[in-house]
Amino acid sequence: MELRVLGCYGGELPGYRFCSFAIDGKLLLDAGAVTSVLRLPEQRRLSYILVTHTHLDHIKDIPFLAANLVEERFHQPVNIISTGQIIEGIKSHLFNDALWPDFTVLPTVEFPVLKFISIEPEVDVPMGEFTIRAIPVNHTVQAVGYIIHKGRSAILYTGDTGPTERIWEEANSLKDLKAVMVETSFPNGLRAIAESSGHLTPMMLKRELKKLRRKDIPVLLAHMKPQYLSLLRKEVGNMGRPKISFLRQGARYRF
Ligand SMILES: [Zn+2]
């Protein structure tokens, strides 16, 4: 599968976009940077958006995508997928006809532009040529990471999380695992903020990666606060771990 980095940061500044990753042009992991990056024909190709949690930096472009596609006749709905509680949060706090129209009934009830799909955590769910599994992680609101399988490749994305256990146990049992995408938001000096906001620093990341038994799996870092990027590079470099790198906005990876 091809992973295209539409955005990979935990803050928005000129040249730095929020997290959103397109897999094979069809499936998005989070939607923090979609409509300002993808051209309209590319937006039309999107079928699935896996949402890790309700925080705005991970869902903010779903409303604008829906508005762009609502006039498209015969367009298949874009499926917004997450656990029941997260889907409920998006529906009731965002697509509530107050902040934004309810695009699950627009342009018509029969052929809406958005469809919400609730999935059970820790269960494999087929989505077209992909199989996805949501794994609960540890953030300030209910949040999940995802394992995405296609053919004989699987990748894992933590989304926003502090120290967590279950997703690493899952990673250890996946023989087709090709890469893990892990958040690292704050530098070591901001550990207290990282802890209270459910994020990781490089030092906390190091402890997390001890839980990943296979050391040959590439580790790709996401959700860096752009204002601390050079410090984060230094601190991650000092970890001395091979096969660890920062996701690059605009890059395409093949797994
Ligand atoms: Zn968050």
Ligand SMILES: [Zn+2]
């Ligand atoms: Zn976030």
